[in-house]
Amino acid sequence: MKTISSMIFKLIVVGLLTAIVEECMFRGCIQTIFTKWTKNYHAAIWVTAALFSAFHMEFFGFLPRMMLGVLFGYFVVWSGSIWTAVWGHFINNGTAVVASYMYQNKMVKINPEDQHIFNWGSYLFSLIIVLFLLYLYRYIATGKVKTPVV
Template identity: 45%
Template sequence: MKETPLQIRSPWQSLVHLLLLTFVWSIGIQVLAIVVGSLSGGGLFDGGNLLDQSPFFRYLILAAGTFGTFYLPSVLLQKREPYNDYFPYENKSFVLLCILGVAMLVAVGPVMERIGEWNAHMSLPESWKGIEEWMRQQEDAANEVVKKVAMVDNIGFLFLNLIVLAVLPAIAEEYYFRGVLMHIILRIAKNGHVAVWLTAIIFSAIHVQFFGFFPRMILGVLFGYMLLWSRNMWVPIVAHFVNNAAVTILAYYYTVQGKTFEELQSFTDYPLWMYGGSIVLTIMVVVLFYNKTKNQQEYGERMG
């Protein structure tokens, strides 16, 4: 029997398909998690909220949300569109590029902290006070969930947090944003820089934490260029994991030391020379990363 050739979708068709898969699976998997959790003693069906549930139920809902919203739609779209290389795996200098990717995050740390402090104290015009109040409410709600989950003093919960807050988000979010969404935007815009920055903006906005928007966007930009230049999906995944794992372990350390979530979120005031050094060092690492990959066919050129 003669096989029917695959119909190659346009990038706009791929985008619509991705959004449909996201809608269906994000709702479906989380409803399934709620049912399983409720049968095991959870109380969301009784009017409770996530913060009041057992640790098992909280971890189940968080993991299901990440898996259903980001991982499944990405993998299913790749399966339906095998002609698109959404998850490239070039192996050239992989270990070195992972080290340089993590070095970028370390180098940019002081500058990111200063930007984060400015963003956290951002104030909108008086006419937008209603919007600002809603943004604060969303931020506080998200922080309450993070506080409840991340601030643990039990080594077993630390390992669970590393899985739910570091491993799963690193793989699922990078698959979805840098793997699939950036690829689709790249096909539409035909410009790698536009694809990296627009994906980073969406990546930050989707977290609905507006007073941490700009630091997260910058992280998204760094992850995007890691993939654009290396053409290896696991380079941004490793960097994303290290970033999340560092915060997770630091939250555990603070809890063990008797410190609060508010202390964890406090900003360090570095001397001026450290900010200048951070900028210079970040540029040096970025240039080194780029030079290690420039002899390879650029990911964006392949898409074009």
């Protein structure tokens, strides 16, 4: 990706279209099927997330991608809409595209493909933030907390 236009093209293809297709397939179809079979949306979310991660065929990224699939699965269940998962998926993929563009054009020095840029403290901090945001999202999405009207 040498130009902004090539980055925008990849952002649309890799970020947006991939998010729409994968979320329709995994959360829209597979998760719905497993929910009907098991009558348990938690089991359906976790099985679908494992399949989602396995589909990407990346050994070292299996657990983080599975947790991302769990997050997207709960987004769909709590909001009642697949679009929350599509939006989250797009943000994830789009961030990777923009980070790769910036690295390739020497705007940043940290290689987004490097698996060793975080440490356990960073992982723990990220986990706490994600769990807090997921907790907050659940209560807002299920209507238990009223959001202020601006």
